[in-house]
Amino acid sequence: MEIAKIAKKASLEIADLSTELKNQALLKIAEEIETKKQEIFEANKQDLIEAEKLVEKGELSKSTFNRLKLDENKMRDMVQGIRDIAKLDDPVNKKLLVRELDSDLTLYKVSCPIGVLGIIFEARPDVIAQISSLAIKSANAVILKGGKESINTNKKIMSVINSALEKVNGFPKNVIQQVFTRDDVAEMLKCDKYINLIIPRGGNNLVKYIKENTKIPVLGHADGICHIFADETADLEMAIKIVTDAKTQYPSACNSVETLLIHENFTGKDNLLAALQLSEIQLVADPDSWAHEYGDKILAFKTVKSVDEAIEHINTYGSGHTDSIITKNIKNAEIFMNKVDSAGVYFNASTRFADGFRYGFGAEVGISTNKTHARGPVGLEGLTIYKYKLIGNGNIVKDYVDGTKNFHHNDIV
């Protein structure tokens, strides 16, 4: 795939750009989007005309249509988001370790970009600007594939971004590229020689399809089957408050709760369930599957005999996303947090906190349920890896093997 090869080349060129130049590029993009926002609205209108027909035919949901639609508010947020990323710390070139191996031999572990990112997202055209900005800040090249419903908007935003980048002296070409078809995606997924990380942003089916069809590492999550366990000693009011928030504050979010586990000796059980129903939550005592993501104000619930049974249920049916215990028993909270094998393990807090902005990362790449590289909400740091720089003075291994010299491994940072 030629575009992937070009991206690889661009990734080597952007890798050691200065923070200043990267930020300058981000601010130029923000400015150019503001200047050309009418052109972007025009392009978006074209997409909306087509999308409206699909909505009428019942082939596109109203909520997808809404996500597709750009307005002044979304435009302002998009531009502000880019400026916010410019303000964040540069995740590249951080000294993670400085160690004298010997008096004249120093090892530096330094953060650096991963290389080429492949981002596949669905019908939210504002994602392009956000992801492009994250890629620039972390000095990665990126190949974007957006939803076909937003193709005109995507093309326009992309051309605005690249026209901004052309105006930035010293900024390499081809850092941000775009592909358009399903066949392109299939090709991308094969390019493990050039693409280093795939980030899908979209529904479960998209993520599952990608995970099944590539050898490139995939950062993200398919399901978000989150649990709350109301322990024997849970405070009733707190339980009502947390479960209601976790289910109703944004039911289609991945960090919304899907299953409530209740200790059999929790005396507040009936009151808790009654309160949830008052908040228009539909309770399901006997679901078809304990691993179903409702994405709606529907909540499965189950009585368990102990914290251990709750943990076992979660580790069996959960998706390793975010799970919370409500209890006054600190010992049980510790057992729960240590034994539940999820990215987020919470004690007396709503699962909805699982989010890069709420964690204070300043930007969110996505939420990962992987067990390697990055887990949980992923900020800019998740788009970096590190390299080891070793600076010597003619040092050879033979001297250390035959005992002429000795390592002293003295950490400076």
Add this chain to the structure above:
Amino acid sequence: MEIAKIAKKASLEIADLSTELKNQALLKIAEEIETKKQEIFEANKQDLIEAEKLVEKGELSKSTFNRLKLDENKMRDMVQGIRDIAKLDDPVNKKLLVRELDSDLTLYKVSCPIGVLGIIFEARPDVIAQISSLAIKSANAVILKGGKESINTNKKIMSVINSALEKVNGFPKNVIQQVFTRDDVAEMLKCDKYINLIIPRGGNNLVKYIKENTKIPVLGHADGICHIFADETADLEMAIKIVTDAKTQYPSACNSVETLLIHENFTGKDNLLAALQLSEIQLVADPDSWAHEYGDKILAFKTVKSVDEAIEHINTYGSGHTDSIITKNIKNAEIFMNKVDSAGVYFNASTRFADGFRYGFGAEVGISTNKTHARGPVGLEGLTIYKYKLIGNGNIVKDYVDGTKNFHHNDIV
């Protein structure tokens, strides 16, 4: 695969063992191996009898035979290696970040085990004890598959390890398991539901086969195509010393140099090449491929016009392992270290330093050329990931969305 499911269960049980208990288990293993070393030698003898026949038939190399053979020295090193791992810092339960999101809501990023490791290695039976120890220290469960030539030794060491672990009160069952056939390996590679990381320890073909046949993340490297670039201003004596070390100190190691790039204006070129030949290095000016790992005292060489050409050659033909520049020009050294896209980028030092022990990690899991998770020599830390623990007091997201409360994101660690 039943064994993988059992391993998953064991991984959840070992996940929160105390440092003390894990170290106690390691010391017990060391003790048990010492006590039963005659039994292990006996088992090894059985393997050696079979192996000798294969050597005679020309079906097994003498060097493989030697690696297969356990003697008092190897046994002592093996036992010492286990005790050394017991002395290392526990990589689990480290607080990587402690952040107050609000006065009553604190986020902890805490290191934790990955889960289940699949380790596939060739004919070095001492690897079993080492890998089992690394797995225990990092609180991972492990499924081991050793070379068929060492099957009796492997089975015996394994049974000694597990008999030691049975004597440790509170240590869970099935943390260390073993499989034996190629079919088992094929099964393992399919178990992405239960196995979280595959680590191949062996030749290029083994690693390539595994990378091609699994969706589980693979930690390791296939090729080690390392380069040294003698810049225009390289010190001749230093260049001779470093290249000789990097090629001859252990020619079959992955961090040995395979290609020497020489700046066309380096006046010491002829003297350098003559000196290398005096050290019995066979020089190849016109290799069949620039991406070949000789693993022997053979060195390809090429003249380049600039540091940029050297970098481009390395990024095109290298394997992202370890590459070194010899120069007096600090600017060129910086360009080289920033632009060469390898795990190790060295300045005036031999590529042979790429090694977990030399970097001061205390133990080495392997050397990774991946661009995600872990890169370069990998110590115990590479066998961990992290989880986020969030401790609240009934906190809900709604309060922060409607402005009743505000995040203050105050870092404590």
